[in-house]
Amino acid sequence: MSVNTYDGRVQDLLQTMLLIRAYEERAAALQAESGVPGTCTSVGQEASAVGVVAALGADDLILTNHRSAGHLLARGADPGRLLAEVMGRRAGYCKGKSGSLHISAKELGVILTSTIVGGELALATGVGLSQKMLKRPGVVVCFFGDGAACEGRFHESLNLAAVWQLPILYVCENNQWQAFVHRRETMLGDSIASWATPYGIDSATVDGNDVEQVRALATEALDSIRASGRPFLLETRTYRLRGHFEPDDQAYVDPDELAAWRARDPLPRLQARLLESGQLDARALSAMESDAQRRIDAAVAFAIDSPYPAIDELVTDVYA
C-alpha cells in the first residue's frame, strides 16, 4: 500500500489542503465549462479530511461517502486518476465505472465510497468485525455526514460496534447541510458526538476548520481505540461552502450564515496563522499554491488523455 505519511509538519497539512481545494474548484469549473459530470465537493471541509487522515497509520482502512475527494487525496490518491474516474475514463481508480460516487482504492486502504447515505456506517461495522476476527492491526475510519447521523443505520451500527468492541473511528463531518435541508430541520440538539454516550461509546467534538486541532483529537481517538479495542465517535464541526453538488446556486442558503462560515474558511485561517508565527513566508505560500495548481493542470491533461473503456469491458470488473 502506498499511502501518504505525515511526519507532523504543519506545512504538509497546508499543502494537502491546497491540493484538495484546487482539485475541488477545478472539478466544479470542469462541470460548468465542459459538462464533466458534477461532483459533491468538499470545499470548506479540507481541514476535517486532512486532520483525520494525517493521524492514520499505513494499516488503517477508510470507508467514506459521496463527499470523498478530500479523504482520498489526503490519503495519497493521484488527482489524475481521481479526475479520470469522474470523467468515466479507463485510467480512473475503478476503470471509469464508478464515477465520483463509488470509488474504491485498495492500494490506499479505501474500501469504498458509499453514495447510499449511511451505507458506509453499516459497512464499517462489518469491516471492523473482520479486522477483529482476522486479528489485523488497522483501525477502520468511517467518514459520514450529519444527515447520515440522523438515520437509523447510524444508531444500529454504533450499537453493534460497541457491543462487539470493534476498532472503528467514526468521523461525523457535521457540515450543517443534508443536501438542500439544513441540519436544524432534522435534529433538535446541536451535538452529534453526544449521541454516542447511550451506546457506551466515547466521543469528542472538534473545530473541524482547524486542521491542527482535528489532527490532535483524531490522534487521541486512534490511540484510545488501539489501546481499548473499542470504537470512538469524533464530530468535526465544519461547513459546506459550495452547493450539495455541481451545479448548485445555493439560493436556499442563508447568506449571513454562509458569510460567517466563509470568514472561518480553514485555508486562509491556517495560512494566516503560519504567516503570523513565521512558520511560512509569502513566497513559500505562493510556491505551494502554484505547486497545487500545477498538479491539477497535469491531472486534467492526464484524465482527458485517458480513453473511455471499450464496449467489451462493459461488464468486466463490476462484480467481485
Ligand SMILES: Cc1ncc(C[n+]2csc(CCOP(=O)(O)OP(=O)(O)O)c2C)c(N)n1
Ligand atoms: C439512503 C439515501 N437517502 C438519500 C440520498 C440522497 N442524498 C444524497 S447526499 C444526501 C445528504 C447527505 O447529508 P450528509 O449525510 O450530512 O452528508 P453531506 O452531503 O452533508 O456531506 C442525500 C439526502 C441517498 N444518496 N441515500
Ligand SMILES: [Mg+2]
Ligand atoms: Mg451534512
